Amino acid sequence: MQATQERRTEILMPDAVRQYVLERRDFQRLLDLLIQRGYEVLGPTLRDGAIVYDVVKSLSDFPVGWTDEQQAGHYRVRRRNDEALFGYTVGPQSWKKYLHPAEVRLLTAERTGQTFRILNNEPAPSRRALLGVRACELAAITLQDRILQGDRYRDPIYAARRQGVFIVAVNCTQAAPTCFCTSMGTGPRVRGGYDLVLTELVGPGKHEFVIEAGSDAGAEVLADLAPEPSVATETVRQEAAAAVEHATSQIQRRLDTTGIRDLLYEGFDHPRWDNVAQRCLTCANCTMVCPTCFCTTVEDVSDVTGTHAERWRKWDSCFTQNFSYIHGGSIRSSVKSRYRQWMTHKLAFWIDQFGASGCVGCGRCITWCPVGIDITEEVRAIRESPASSKKGNHGKP
Template structure:
């Protein structure tokens, strides 16, 4: 059954959610909340953003009504799945004073078993990248690993591209090719609303047994393929990744960094919405009596001054150096560290930048200046 393609009618979609719920999954999917697409717990298909789409431009995001009833007719919201696999705030351990000494009790809370509905191909790749960061090195993050091992992934292939999307440049989409349990392509015709479903794993096949399916006909498969291909042709952005590591390494003192620093507010939005950014800090706190202490891990950002603070001051005191750190880490040093780019081309950092700084544009400016110099 793995590798096969089947059809699920829109009218049967609830059965998929039910099957996952019955299996004990905490089902997370897109919802409309605060005027944005937010991944959140869903009970029924009615919770999905039926008939909504989103517009993306640099520094601009709007939800809009579609003229159909698509369930997955949007691109991506501000949050990625990392907030479930890598919670923004997590207690690592608590400690109790025992006389002069103390006892440390690690946080061994059993994490929820998540089923993610509507994972885009770029987001799948973001998960693969975080897998490398957290589970592939000398040390492993046990909290990430515990959550990651248990997830069920229902990917959704993109049949439309957002204004800030560039997954084609990053080779991360728009079609989900690996790493999912099920991958859906949503198709709405004049008469029909259905999903072409690719089965990725045995686990996926097992869930499908509880859902009415039909064999996908060659026509259906072809239609799905064409829609995805269409999305690929309509990428809102492009990023030339040719020798990008070398390009950025040899341009650490490029004047463009000063220029972008005049616009960058160092607000850290880009790092918060980025599905691969993984930096954290820890806070050590005590209760009022001073007998119980806790260490809490929180998402952090290389855009803060505290991030690089060593006694006496911050290593990266200027906005320029902090923007440079983020961009060169994402697109260059990430490759040295983890054997992959840190960017999946989801476009969130462009959309959610309050001043509309565009990572693709910054790289283009640096690349272009080199071409101009050699001409």
């Protein structure tokens, strides 16, 4: 008992960044501990041929021994030759499905005679732990924190869901060909904003996690883990660092962000927008899978008797014609204007609005674009032939 107390003090006080080793056979203990602490634990699962986030209660819920193959317009899962729990990169879903959900009922109204009453909103969400958050995804959550609760306007729905979330991040030890987090300065190593961070080490005769706390809440969970994880030796720490370095070395895709804001503002009339418009289907997949896109619309629906009505908030996309509908019509009626709006907002307007790029380099929009349009390639094309048409419009659609 005394030894446990001493260790807890050691973790919480002098050296919160000390790394420990959690054996694979003890991983369930971490899950159990989070559940015992009242968290609904959400993590990676394998469903319908993709790795998606869902409730996880035991290791059998994880995509054990599965990985993903990604290219522009291509995604497949396939078996690995080991039993890794986090041996994939990112799937079609991001954590925004929990923090900024696709559909939220804002209110319900019921009519009785000539009066109506507004019923209570949805109950507060459960306390959640997000398990398996990648560096790029954590960067996306940080951006959405800024926009949806830290900026001029606070979204109470996001704030209620975000409050008390416990984040277990995972350093990437492999990258997909679509990843370009290194260009956006977001990964593959997790830099902050987590409660615990794991690095998975799988090899002949060994399967373990190097685990480190990033907050007091994380340190408390670490201190309560039993059996007590051992302190990572220098050799193990170096192995973990090398595994993340391996992921870094795999990342070949680049997005040159030098002067990108001005490049896109000045390239407003670049012929490349016509080129991409011939390929883009305006399906909106890219905005749906993007972990930072946050636009929504509001819809009212009622039953046929007119006694019950509901107001819903739903994800919207700048790729739809209705998105820019104002009195008299849509101001972005062409495909060209909609693709340009999306990319220029992500990579230029965001810098003015929020002081940061709207892209974290996760690569999802590349993978899930049915025609394989690649945001990095589109930027490169504009950069390599800086248009003769440098009219610039600085924010107008």
